[in-house]
Amino acid sequence: MRISTASFYTASLPGIQSQQSAIARLNQQIASNQNYLAPKDNPVKTNQIMALADGIAMRNQYLANIDKAGLVLSEENTVLSEMRSAVSSAKSLLSQSSSMSDQSLRSQMAQQLGDLYTHIKDLANAKDSNGNYIFAGYKSDTLPYDHSQVYPGTAASASTSYGGDAGVRAIEIDSGRTLAVSDVLSNIFHIGDTPDLLQAIDQAAIDLANPGVSQPGLAGNLQGYLDVVNTALDRLSVTVNDVVGRQVVLDEAKNVQKTLKLNDENALGNIQELDQAAAIVELQQRQVALQASMQAFSKVSGLSLFSYL
Amino acid sequence: MSTNILSISLAALSAAQAGIRTTQQNISNVNTPGFRRQQVNYSNSTPFYSGMVTAGSGVKVDGVSRIYDRFLENQVLLSQAQLSRYDAYATYTSQVDSLLGNSYTGLSTGLNDFFGAANEVANDPTSVAARQMLLTSGENLAGRINNLNDVMAGMQSGMNNQMSAIADQVSNYAKHVAQLSDQIALQEGTTGQTANDLRDMRDQVAAEINKLVNVTSFTQQDGTYGLYIGSGQPLVVGNTASTMVMKTDPVDPRQQVPALVVNGVQIPLNTTLITGGQLGGMLSFREEVLNPAQQDLARMAASFAMAFNTQHRAGFDQDGAAGSNFFANLAVPQTGTTPAINLDLVDDRQLIPGNYQLSFDGSNYTLVNGQDASVIGTYASLGSLNTALATRGFQLSAAPSGAGAWNINFDDYPRQMTVAIDDVRKVAAASTTGSPGDNTNALALAGLQTDPVMNGGTASFKTFYSQVSSRVANQAHAADASQKAYDVLTKQAYEASQSVSGVNLDEEAANLIRYQQAYQAAAKAMQISSSLFDEILAIAR
Numbered sequence: 001m002r003i004s005t006a007s008f009y010t011a012s013l014p015g016i017q018s019q020q021s022a023i024a025r026l027n028q029q030i031a032s033n034q035n036y037l038a039p040k041d042n043p044v045k046t047n048q049i050m051a052l053a054d055g056i057a058m059r060n061q062y063l064a065n066i067d068k069a070g071l072v073l074s075e076e077n078t079v080l081s082e083m084r085s086a087v088s089s090a091k092s093l094l095s096q097s098s099s100m101s102d103q104s105l106r107s108q109m110a111q112q113l114g115d116l117y118t119h120i121k122d123l124a125n126a127k128d129s130n131g132n133y134i135f136a137g138y139k140s141d142t143l144p145y146d147h148s149q150v151y152p153g154t155a156a157s158a159s160t161s162y163g164g165d166a167g168v169r170a171i172e173i174d175s176g177r178t179l180a181v182s183d184v185l186s187n188i189f190h191i192g193d194t195p196d197l198l199q200a201i202d203q204a205a206i207d208l209a210n211p212g213v214s215q216p217g218l219a220g221n222l223q224g225y226l227d228v229v230n231t232a233l234d235r236l237s238v239t240v241n242d243v244v245g246r247q248v249v250l251d252e253a254k255n256v257q258k259t260l261k262l263n264d265e266n267a268l269g270n271i272q273e274l275d276q277a278a279a280i281v282e283l284q285q286r287q288v289a290l291q292a293s294m295q296a297f298s299k300v301s302g303l304s305l306f307s308y309l
Numbered sequence: 310m311s312t313n314i315l316s317i318s319l320a321a322l323s324a325a326q327a328g329i330r331t332t333q334q335n336i337s338n339v340n341t342p343g344f345r346r347q348q349v350n351y352s353n354s355t356p357f358y359s360g361m362v363t364a365g366s367g368v369k370v371d372g373v374s375r376i377y378d379r380f381l382e383n384q385v386l387l388s389q390a391q392l393s394r395y396d397a398y399a400t401y402t403s404q405v406d407s408l409l410g411n412s413y414t415g416l417s418t419g420l421n422d423f424f425g426a427a428n429e430v431a432n433d434p435t436s437v438a439a440r441q442m443l444l445t446s447g448e449n450l451a452g453r454i455n456n457l458n459d460v461m462a463g464m465q466s467g468m469n470n471q472m473s474a475i476a477d478q479v480s481n482y483a484k485h486v487a488q489l490s491d492q493i494a495l496q497e498g499t500t501g502q503t504a505n506d507l508r509d510m511r512d513q514v515a516a517e518i519n520k521l522v523n524v525t526s527f528t529q530q531d532g533t534y535g536l537y538i539g540s541g542q543p544l545v546v547g548n549t550a551s552t553m554v555m556k557t558d559p560v561d562p563r564q565q566v567p568a569l570v571v572n573g574v575q576i577p578l579n580t581t582l583i584t585g586g587q588l589g590g591m592l593s594f595r596e597e598v599l600n601p602a603q604q605d606l607a608r609m610a611a612s613f614a615m616a617f618n619t620q621h622r623a624g625f626d627q628d629g630a631a632g633s634n635f636f637a638n639l640a641v642p643q644t645g646t647t648p649a650i651n652l653d654l655v656d657d658r659q660l661i662p663g664n665y666q667l668s669f670d671g672s673n674y675t676l677v678n679g680q681d682a683s684v685i686g687t688y689a690s691l692g693s694l695n696t697a698l699a700t701r702g703f704q705l706s707a708a709p710s711g712a713g714a715w716n717i718n719f720d721d722y723p724r725q726m727t728v729a730i731d732d733v734r735k736v737a738a739a740s741t742t743g744s745p746g747d748n749t750n751a752l753a754l755a756g757l758q759t760d761p762v763m764n765g766g767t768a769s770f771k772t773f774y775s776q777v778s779s780r781v782a783n784q785a786h787a788a789d790a791s792q793k794a795y796d797v798l799t800k801q802a803y804e805a806s807q808s809v810s811g812v813n814l815d816e817e818a819a820n821l822i823r824y825q826q827a828y829q830a831a832a833k834a835m836q837i838s839s840s841l842f843d844e845i846l847a848i849a850r
Contacts, residue, residue, distance in 0.1 A: 002808045002809070005815075038403065039407075039779070039785070040785030043785075050778070053417065054421065061421075064432075065428055065431075130433070138744030138747035167747055170748070171432055172755065305818035
């Protein structure tokens, strides 16, 4: 075939240029450790990469949500466990006191009950690290359990007013799956009953301190208060167990999210990350080829019949 | 007889000289684009009778002709037009591809961050830090949308400038072709010989035009040469050149479209007529890649703002007040005293293109198409207005509190989008008033991350966005493949055509020797005939 002199030169060029652009591309790939430099390099894989990256971002969000839920629940668990031991102390004080007739012992018991009352009320009105009431439902800025202690006074203790609402806060721990991270204690505190929990403990202390309330009337009164405390303790235990149950659920959810995230990350790495060894070998091959085509060009381009005229 | 002996050698001498001159011309133009190698056409002169014998009377130069293959050259032109088209198409599409797919300029990261912040508000509805983060990442997301829109709008105006430069260049080339046709007619009329070099030049200018916009050439029976665009729109006919201009697109005033001015009449050109060359590539890119991507961005921004605003208005802020629009309202009052109206998304697929003016006189609503100011309808109730609006993808969430007029511009929203609230207390995380610990609405806002809002309720925002960027990636990938294919085809066609018409210096060197030897031989023959004459003169002396 006849070859024109101009195309003899231009034909050598694409070979050299294509090697050079392949080398430039390999350099970029190796430097960034990425298989694909732009989505157009492989639209299908890029779509997968985007979906996996989005999935990982979601998993990270759920893991952050789970951690937050874990913190809130463990804070609540601490308060509720403390409350349970205080209510349980009140229970044993009340059962010990029911048969007492010695006034000095009764006054000591009243004193201890008065302290427990304060402790239990403080726990019920506990705030979280942001200054929100833990047990006020959605009304986290309102004092939930409002009761004025009458002891050591002698008047009748009034009932507790509840300032919170029935709202239970939830956190999303997986797509479309939420978990409650707060509890309403109004049934534990017998809100609406007479006497309610705080009222019963306060009144018990008042009765014990009052020598005018004598046996067997005292034992009868205390039995009534003890019934309220007992029910409260039972309900409190149920709530504490429920909180622990939710903590277990969180642990499981966390493992699930971590596993799924790991799977996504592995898949992403496989698609996105460059096989460095293969890329470096290819780079070597291309460099050799480029040198060869450059040398061939310089040798062949020296040939001309005019050199012999 | 003796003069005949001399003149036969003289003709041979000048024939060899013609050969050498042509070889020189070929050597000189070895690198001239469009030059076709030339050859001298020789024939033997008319013989004459001398007594009983017929004797030859030497050589005759008939002319110089170009060696080329019209079919191969047409192949070059056809694939070159497509190569130029895909060069432009692939270059521009790659830019949009990188823009949408890049983690810094694209929307994927912005969407993830924003919904991450919404989740944090749900986790801790009274946290000032979480609420602040939602506002900041909302601004960031809106800023990314603004930025994408700016870059694409910049591409639109950059393309308008580029196309106008191309139109000027095509017009100048066309004028040049017309001038060359004039010169060719003049020269060929005077000499009776083909004007080889002028014709080469004209074909070369036509080839340059063909890189900008694909043209076909046609020579009429009477020799009139013409260049035509598309289905016969005349760019050049004989010595008359048309002008290519860019004018504002009547359908979309943001863009310019080419037109051909033929004898003062404008013929609009579109992608059906311009199917190749750089201009063809740019027009197709705009039609197939850029405009749809811009529309999808506008659709997504408007839908996103409406859906998020509607959910945000359903909640209550930290002070117990009903939530306001989180992102800038799409319905913009035409005057400051106009009461606000709020929009709800019905079906994103109907949204774009859309640009409306809505007015309410206290009893009737009037809806006007913002594009051409035509009245779409007048409605006596909110219900009938909303029925009409629903077919356009949106509705009013409630009747306005009084008379007023509003602009609703979906196309322009990506440019305007911003966060409308500046106070962290105004983030409406609660579903009930006066409940700062209530995170129900924040959960619903965070849930919009995965809710299928787009594509008529089948795709989440992120899915929609990845569909858009994936479509552009596929277009860029296909354009790259076509560009590579036409690059190879064009090179092959060019090599094939050059193998016929290109100059080969070795061949010219051989020709040079051939003509030199012919010249020497003719000179020798002349010397011998001259010495014969001397012999006769010597006898007579």
